[in-house]
Amino acid sequence: MTEPRRPLMAGNWKMNVNHFEAIALVQKLAFALSDKDLEAVDVLVLPPFTDLRSVQTLIDGDRYRIAYGAQDISVHESGAYTGEISGSMLAKLGCSYVLAGHSERREHHAEVDEIVAAKVRSAQRHSMIPILCVGERLEIRREARHVEYVLGQVEAALGDLSTEALSAIVFAYEPVWAIGTGEVATPEDAQEVCGAIRGLVSQRSESAGESVRILYGGSVKMSSVAGIMAQPDIDGCLVGGASLDPDEFIGIVRYRLLAQADQV
Ligand code: 13P
Secondary structure (H helix, E strand, O other): OOOOOOOEEEEEOOOOOOHHHHHHHHHHHHHHOOHHHHHHOEEEEEOOHHHHHHHHHHHHHOOOOOEEEEOOOOOOOOOOOOOOOOHHHHHHOOOOEEEEOOHHHHHHOOOOHHHHHHHHHHHHHOOOEEEEEEOOOHHHHHOOOHHHHHHHHHHHHHOOOOHHHHHOOEEEEOOHHHOOOOOOOOHHHHHHHHHHHHHHHHHHOHHHHHHOEEEEEOOOOHHHHHHHHOOOOOOEEEEOHHHHOHHHHHHHHOHHHHHHHHHO
């Protein structure tokens, strides 16, 4: 029998929260989340680079069961790359996850599929879990090409990755039109693409298809999380704006309780 997939709720803080504020935010999450919450769900924060050392010191010092990671990684190992942050630097800071190919990086920093593929490999070289972000822009959805487009992004990033490496990736489907717009995809829309991603992974390796976690991201809130998490191929959420509000993010982590309340 295969193990059930552990839900993962990840907060992408983007370019918000300085290192003082980061300490306060992580403390609020840690105080509010019970052992029961953290047994049921993996909780991850993705602060800006400049916060990572403070977050590490707090989480390690107080033994919080919250994981942390980075929003980006260099494709290079070291050298004359002004402004870049290497995988070894992030690993040394105890990061366990790294985003690769977030749509804001693709859009504002010209991250093409080849770079995203190199970032996935860069994270894995340093034993961190890449969260491979994919998603279509609105015009592609309007043309009903979203599934083929997203699968193309996934294929390009995976390349000839081994089954072992494939199993160590988290996927995040984030339709660009739903990011920061308040327009959340319907659970069915999200499931359609997440199911297709799992299908593609399964073609390469059945066991990887069963075990990899696929997240949805795009305007997730406490009010929308339960419907999304009820979908069979969605194992968690990548949360932007709502992860900056501790009450909202805690509510998202506790989506099970919201789902139960809906049924009463
Ligand atoms: P929002 O939740 O603010 O729409 O952001 C989603 C996102 O881009 C997470 O990576």
